[in-house]
Amino acid sequence: MPAQAPRWRTALRGVLNSRALRTHIGTVAGVTILAVLLWRLGTGVFLDGLRRIDGPALLAALAIGVLTTVFSAWRWQLVARGLRIRLLLGEAVADYYRALFLNAALPGGVLGDVHRAVRHGQSSGDMGRGVRAVVLERVAGQIALAVVGGAVLLTMESPVLAEARHLAPAVGLAGLGALAVVVALRMNRTPSSRRGRVLRATLGEAREGLLSRRNWPGVALSSAVVLAGHLGMFVLAARIAGSDASVAELLPLAVLALLAMGLPLNVGGFGPREGVTAWAFAAMGLGAGAGLATAIVYGVLSFVASLPGAVVLVVRWYQGLRPANRYSPVSAEKYAPKDAARLSSKAFPFSAEPSEGRPMTPESV
Incomplete structure (x- = not known):
């Protein structure tokens, strides 16, 4: 007769296998990282970083946010054009601000982009292409970060420079091996393979959206500006937090922080970024406390930069509640039953009413 497992082990297994934990694993990880950092470094670093944020710093964050959001929205518009989807720049800016605010306000850091993708797919009348346009736009940003970040980490003094130099030959050989496998599969593919057709169609859309002659200059420029x-x-946050390190010292640390932010293990963006930044500052001899303060200030400035997205949410929610939208004195032919049912969904704060294949947005954005 097998021995019965201890109760604590059974309970722990039940917790680890629970659906709630799997759903909120990113939030749990982010909270755990922050708790460990505050336990080791104290809350004084956190509070000191917040006290240093003043009005000019907030205005600078808003200005940088306008720049990065407009160029991100332009990149999205270019990708959508490559996929033959209509998207006006003003509407893209408003939707992008809304997504940034939701990313910053909700756990996980990606729910705003998910919402943006679904709404764009609904408003364009092609859910698949709408979602793929958002995915490709985000991929373009990650490619720019990988290329520029890799160059910075391999050429400038950083905590990972020595390790990166040792790993570079192995990574290069692995890349060549992967390329050889892709070429071999391409040469031996079966024309009737459904999976092969789907893959070729996806790669074709990626090529049209990102690498076509008409799109790639704009995509590259916008990604570089963003x-x-x-x-x-990040450099502004370091200065506000009191760090006197040079820009050359801060750039590799900023790249590491941005790479850490790509992990979906955060609470409103806080979590891995703070842990990696504290470690990187300590490795560079700048102090873990200074790194944590810089990451905290960066998170606050990023949230402030996304606040126009809250205005977009409120405006669209108000537009959905206006009596004129519900009881407009127009003929019955204009609002057929199908359109009336569609208007009833506009009371939802995150709604974007489709109109002529594109989302409705305030003209002032």
């Missing part, structure tokens, strides 16, 4: 804005925000 990345420069994020790096500038």
